Amino acid sequence: MTLRTTTRALAATAATVLTLAGATACATDGGGGGVDPDRIDVVAGFYPLQFLAERVGGDAVAVTNLARPGAEPHDLELNPRQIGQIIEAELVVFLHGFQPAVDEAIEQNAGDRAFDVAGVEPLLDATAGGHDHDHDHGDGDGDGDGDGDHADEEHAEEGTDGAKDPHVWLDPTRLATIGDKLAERLGAVDPDRAGDYTTRAAALRTELAQLDTEFTEGLKTCQRREIVVSHTAFGYLAQKYQLEQIGITGLSPENEPSPQRLASVIEEAREHGATTIFFETLVSPKVAETIAREVGAETAVLDPLEGLSAENGGDYLSVMRTNLQALRTALSCS
Structure with missing residues (x-):
């Protein structure tokens, strides 16, 4: 059994009590499914981070978004299943200060598996x-x-x-830089596919540069x-x-x-x-x-x-x- 598989098994065991306790509450929650041994499990705090993780990670990642579609992510409250997802994740992508409940759960359960995008691009004043x-x-x-x-x-x-303005993703060029750093982090988690993450981040940067040009000209x-x-x-x-x-x-x-x-x-x-x-x-x-x-x-x-x-x-x-x-x-x- 590999170290990675052992870690997954321990994390899954630790999450079992929480998951069972929240089973009823989670019956209508659109969270992710089981652990896929062939893909990196990534949890994203809200939609722009989900988009980034999916585009940079491609088929090599399974991404779970903690914020449901149509729900305001600022005041997200986590249920036990979502806490379990954070515990099991190999990488948690979040923006510190944007979702207090997510910040708290990451501090208690994610440790060095967390990737804070606010640490990549300095945030503007409010x-x-x-x-x-x-x-x-x-x-x-x-x-x-x-x-x-x-x-x-x-x-x-x-x-x-x-206060700081967290809405950094609304500048496409800043989002591209975050994508590059996310590729580096995914490559550290999954060295065998590091080159693939870098390639996908570069492709996304090209698309975001085109979007930036359209805004500038438009x-x-x-x-x-x-x-x-x-x-x-x-x-x-x-x-x-x-x-x-x-x-x-x-x-x-x-x-x-x-x-x-x-x-x-x-x-x-x-x-x-x-x-x-x-x-x-x-x-x-x-x-x-x-x-x-x-x-x-x-x-x-x-x-x-x-x-x-x-x-x-x-x-x-x-x-x-x-x-x-x-x-x-x-x-x-x-």
Whole structure:
């Protein structure tokens, strides 16, 4: 019996009690199946990491996504079966700080089998990509440092001051770098197929570079640069493609905006002639619809890709291209 097989057997035994305890709860859960001795068992915290693991790993990996389609991954609570999946996994791909329950389970059960994508690409501050209210006169705070203090104040009011923005996957070039590092990590787990992981990561990088080119060209000439979004998930996209996001709420989509914040967003939307107020597939559109009515704008989906809904299908690349078309329409790009 090989060391790898022995490790699997011990992990499976350790997970048995948890799995049995959660059998009823898991009957409707869409988790992965049994252990495949020919493939590397990878657990991903949420959809973009699942996409990355599947594309880099190919047929050599079996990927389980902890977040169900159509469910908001921020507030994921793990059941016993999912804890067992983390215990059994040979690699757990997660983003520290994005899913607290996953962070805790990994700390207790995954050890050096965890791959934190936040350690690959430095995360932006939560206020990055925010709107500069007084953009015709420096940064609007009178100190001339261009740091956008107005935007900082808004986010501080919502409790995100000093926080980091986890939505790193919305910059395709950053996602490509994470893919390269994931290939290295998979190669360390499975040296016999290390070259295959590197090859697939390189192919994915080419596809993501093409997507980046499409965004750069598609958003080069637009009548507006400001996007009004339901929550400030788009800092990486805004920074990469010279846009400015005006968030109805901060990083957490569950937060309710204050009346003052709503009034401020309505004022800014009118100031910049916004024709579209964006909402998300996994979050109620009601607030966005209210603002749209106030300013005479339409609503449209801008998907942060935290999780694919069960209805929309597609994958990271196709949904990002749908986002690009939505942005081009909203910003009147030529």
